[in-house]
Amino acid sequence: MDPDTPHVPTNGTAPGGDRRPGYLYRQVAAYLASQPDQWLKVGQVTTAITARSSGAVFEALKKMAAAGYATHYTGPHRFQITQAGIDAAGTLPPPARRTPSSGGGRSGRRQPVARPNGDLYFPRKLAGATDVDVLQRLCDKRIPVLLYGPPGTGKTALVEAAFPDLLTVAGTGDTVVEDFLGNFIPLPDGGYEFVYGPLVTAMREGRALLIDDATLIPPKVLAVLYPAMDGRRVITIPGYRNERVEAVDGFYVIAGHNPGVHGAILTEALASRFDVHIEVTTDWDLARHLGVPTPAVQAAIALNDDLAAGRVSWAPQLRELLGFARVRKTLGLPAAIANLAGRAPEEDRPEVIAALQQQFGTDITALALGKQR
Numbered sequence: 001m002d003p004d005t006p007h008v009p010t011n012g013t014a015p016g017g018d019r020r021p022g023y024l025y026r027q028v029a030a031y032l033a034s035q036p037d038q039w040l041k042v043g044q045v046t047t048a049i050t051a052r053s054s055g056a057v058f059e060a061l062k063k064m065a066a067a068g069y070a071t072h073y074t075g076p077h078r079f080q081i082t083q084a085g086i087d088a089a090g091t092l093p094p095p096a097r098r099t100p101s102s103g104g105g106r107s108g109r110r111q112p113v114a115r116p117n118g119d120l121y122f123p124r125k126l127a128g129a130t131d132v133d134v135l136q137r138l139c140d141k142r143i144p145v146l147l148y149g150p151p152g153t154g155k156t157a158l159v160e161a162a163f164p165d166l167l168t169v170a171g172t173g174d175t176v177v178e179d180f181l182g183n184f185i186p187l188p189d190g191g192y193e194f195v196y197g198p199l200v201t202a203m204r205e206g207r208a209l210l211i212d213d214a215t216l217i218p219p220k221v222l223a224v225l226y227p228a229m230d231g232r233r234v235i236t237i238p239g240y241r242n243e244r245v246e247a248v249d250g251f252y253v254i255a256g257h258n259p260g261v262h263g264a265i266l267t268e269a270l271a272s273r274f275d276v277h278i279e280v281t282t283d284w285d286l287a288r289h290l291g292v293p294t295p296a297v298q299a300a301i302a303l304n305d306d307l308a309a310g311r312v313s314w315a316p317q318l319r320e321l322l323g324f325a326r327v328r329k330t331l332g333l334p335a336a337i338a339n340l341a342g343r344a345p346e347e348d349r350p351e352v353i354a355a356l357q358q359q360f361g362t363d364i365t366a367l368a369l370g371k372q373r
Helices: 023-034 042-048 054-066 083-088 131-140 155-162 198-205 219-229 284-289 294-309 318-331 333-343 346-360
Strands: 070-073 078-081 145-148 167-170 182-186 192-196 208-212 234-237 243-246 252-257 276-279
Touching: 023 042, 023 054, 023 078, 023 083, 042 054, 054 070, 054 078, 131 155, 145 155, 155 208, 155 252, 167 198, 192 198, 198 208, 198 219, 198 234, 198 243, 219 234, 219 252, 284 294, 284 318, 294 318, 294 333, 294 346, 318 333, 333 346
Parallel strands: 145 252, 145 276, 167 208, 208 252
Antiparallel strands: 070 078, 182 192, 234 243
């Protein structure tokens, strides 16, 4: 049997026959914590802790992932501990709470997915499933996706949740071909070494590649992607002996586009390379669920209506609202309101202040230093 495609055993005892509750789980958690930078297969963990059953180890790993203590990547199954898992120090996660509408304990809401940095991503509905599931299915069929929407709506978070071993190219107007393919770097002895770029690494290792803010990248530079995305799935590296690179299974390209951002141009050549275009907007219910006060959410909704109508050029998205919640928790509500007003571009600040005043009913000015105390 393949050790990384485990079966679920009827007996999940730990080495030496120890049946103490949680003993195997703590062993698994401790081993992941000892390898914090590694993606570990089930068989690797089973061998390292000399467990009798890879299925029992797999169940412990899945329990860690469900609690946000580990990140789970499929194809093949691999796990990496999160900061939350390190902080938990091997303690068992609390049992999942049942809700009255759970229908025998099954929750209607998809469980959050831990991103590589340990933050949780809450999947959203898409095409009869969740956004994370849909991206993974499209990856399996090699159908590239373009995610578009205002900055701060969670495009990058979604892709990180779907592909924990994601590689990223952050697009700007100064992005060059070498940012994709690689370049020579100086060595301490005065020589040079060629270091492969994220496109080459993703093709060779079968990983997902996110081109963030793709529409800020000059079209001539983006053309380096096209041979890798079409039926050829092959590129060459002109700056390094015209080396030929072939994509292996698992290689996948996703792009992000922020319409309306200065300099962002979605060309026909780029748009046509992505068979699926998905709009990503702010999830207002999620914002409330994560502790953002309703008046702040209502102000953001009104400002986004103004943004869609062209009356303002900026409106708070999920990123700004979560920042609002953190500032409120640390400095209090008045400071959080003033800070949100100050985050608005100067030309849109009067409209933002007016929307906040309408919801909170207080005079508002942008957060600024006052006189010495």
